[in-house]
Amino acid sequence: MSTHVGKMTGSLMTAAFISSGRGGGSSGLEAFGESIRDQASQLLGTSNDCPAQRRGRVTGDHKQPLPIETNPNKTQPFSAAEAKLDHCHEICDIISQTTTHSSAKLETGNGSIFAIFASTGRTTAMDENGSVEKLQEIVRAVKAKAPLVQCLTNFVSMDFMANGLLALGASPAMVHAVEELEPAIDVVAAIKGAVSINIGTLDPTWIESFKFAARTCKAKGVPWVLDPVAAGFTPLRTTTATELLDIGGCSVLRGNASEILAVAGAVGDTKGVDSSQGSGAALKAAKSLAAKYNCVVCISGAVDFVVNPTGQVSSCEHGVEMLTKITAAGCLEQALAVDRRSYRRLDRF
Numbered sequence: 001m002s003t004h005v006g007k008m009t010g011s012l013m014t015a016a017f018i019s020s021g022r023g024g025g026s027s028g029l030e031a032f033g034e035s036i037r038d039q040a041s042q043l044l045g046t047s048n049d050c051p052a053q054r055r056g057r058v059t060g061d062h063k064q065p066l067p068i069e070t071n072p073n074k075t076q077p078f079s080a081a082e083a084k085l086d087h088c089h090e091i092c093d094i095i096s097q098t099t100t101h102s103s104a105k106l107e108t109g110n111g112s113i114f115a116i117f118a119s120t121g122r123t124t125a126m127d128e129n130g131s132v133e134k135l136q137e138i139v140r141a142v143k144a145k146a147p148l149v150q151c152l153t154n155f156v157s158m159d160f161m162a163n164g165l166l167a168l169g170a171s172p173a174m175v176h177a178v179e180e181l182e183p184a185i186d187v188v189a190a191i192k193g194a195v196s197i198n199i200g201t202l203d204p205t206w207i208e209s210f211k212f213a214a215r216t217c218k219a220k221g222v223p224w225v226l227d228p229v230a231a232g233f234t235p236l237r238t239t240t241a242t243e244l245l246d247i248g249g250c251s252v253l254r255g256n257a258s259e260i261l262a263v264a265g266a267v268g269d270t271k272g273v274d275s276s277q278g279s280g281a282a283l284k285a286a287k288s289l290a291a292k293y294n295c296v297v298c299i300s301g302a303v304d305f306v307v308n309p310t311g312q313v314s315s316c317e318h319g320v321e322m323l324t325k326i327t328a329a330g331c332l333e334q335a336l337a338v339d340r341r342s343y344r345r346l347d348r349f
């Protein structure tokens with residue numbers, strides 16, 4: 001039987017941080033944040049006057065880490081009111097690296113998955129075994145070691161993902177030609193990085209690279225994470241995602257509900273890269289995939305879920321609607337995933 005181990009605040013994902021910025025300046029990221037904020041504000045019809053920016057968070061104060069908050073009652077999420085942060089504030093915080101949407105998970109002594117989620121302007125560690133100290137340790141390790149995250153990702157998210165990883169303190173590399181994957185993954189293995197595979201804009205050449213990368217990672221013990229973008233939308237996508245998982249060695253599978261359902265074999269409707277279902281609808285499918293592939297499965301949505309291979313579930317009721325108004329938020333979350341193995345590898349780096 002599965003156990004519900006905790007509820008989380010913050011929005012889903014994978015590794016994280018309370019970024020203090022890179023070096024003395026981050027004008028590139030600021031511009032990046034500005035641009036995304038403008039686009040999102042236009043889409044939502046909200047003002048471009050950003051409270052976070054007025055407070056200086058975008059223009060300078062982001063060099064100071066934000067405080068980490070914990071939910072004192074681990075079985076209760078923060079209130080809905082707390083979740084309703086100003087749209088503009090949210091997007092500034094997300095993009096301008098004050099905090100990147102993320103989470104990290106560790107396997108604790110008793111074998112249960114310990115999930116830590118960080119969100120826009122607040123971070124929460126949730127699990128009986130979890131602690132803010134552990135999250136801070138991860139954040140420090142990520143920032144100190146600047147792990148190489150080798151990404152095979154889609155044309156849409158490439159830039160966003162690279163900037164998000166930089167914001168976290170990681171070191172992105174977008175390498176996907178099959179001819180250079182082996183030497184690239186050798187370097188990733190040598191310096192204890194991780195590989196991210198996202199099937200967003202697949203074609204036969206990409207598929208060959210994805211499979212080569214997954215096989216190479218498995219052979220060399222490099223952790224890799226999979227985003228089965230738009231699985232269920234076309235048979236090629238569903239088959240590709242399943243074949244990648246069948247290769248083995250995947251540490252984290254992250255998708256929206258429609259994608260997770262499709263990968264688990266359910267027949268349903270999809271809206272291309274967007275989900276046609278709430279994340280809770282994919283919980284059973286996620287549990288079955290986590291057990292089958294011995295990996296952690298994350299379902300993103302208004303409520304984000306993390307399911308470990310033994311069926312334990314953690315939930316995060318702090319979805320940020322703004323993230324549905326920009327493309328590739330889920331892709332970025334996937335790229336930020338750092339699992340216990342990566343974390344421990346970082347420790348030894």
Ligand SMILES: Nc1ncnc2c1ncn2[C@@H]1O[C@H](COP(=O)(O)OP(=O)(O)OP(=O)(O)O)[C@@H](O)[C@H]1O
Pocket residue numbers: 011012013229255256257273274275300301302303304318319320321322323324326327328329330331332333
């Ligand atoms: N209905 C929703 N309400 C509030 N927040 C949401 C909702 N759906 C998604 N989100 C937020 O968006 C984040 C990304 O999840 P989403 O399911 O949109 O990814 P995705 O569909 O894979 O995105 P993409 O394909 O653009 O990369 C979630 O972690 C959550 O914070």
Ligand SMILES: Cc1ncsc1CCO
Pocket residue numbers: 154156157200201229273327328331
């Ligand atoms: C919109 C889109 N189409 C293929 S990949 C992608 C990015 C979000 O998944």
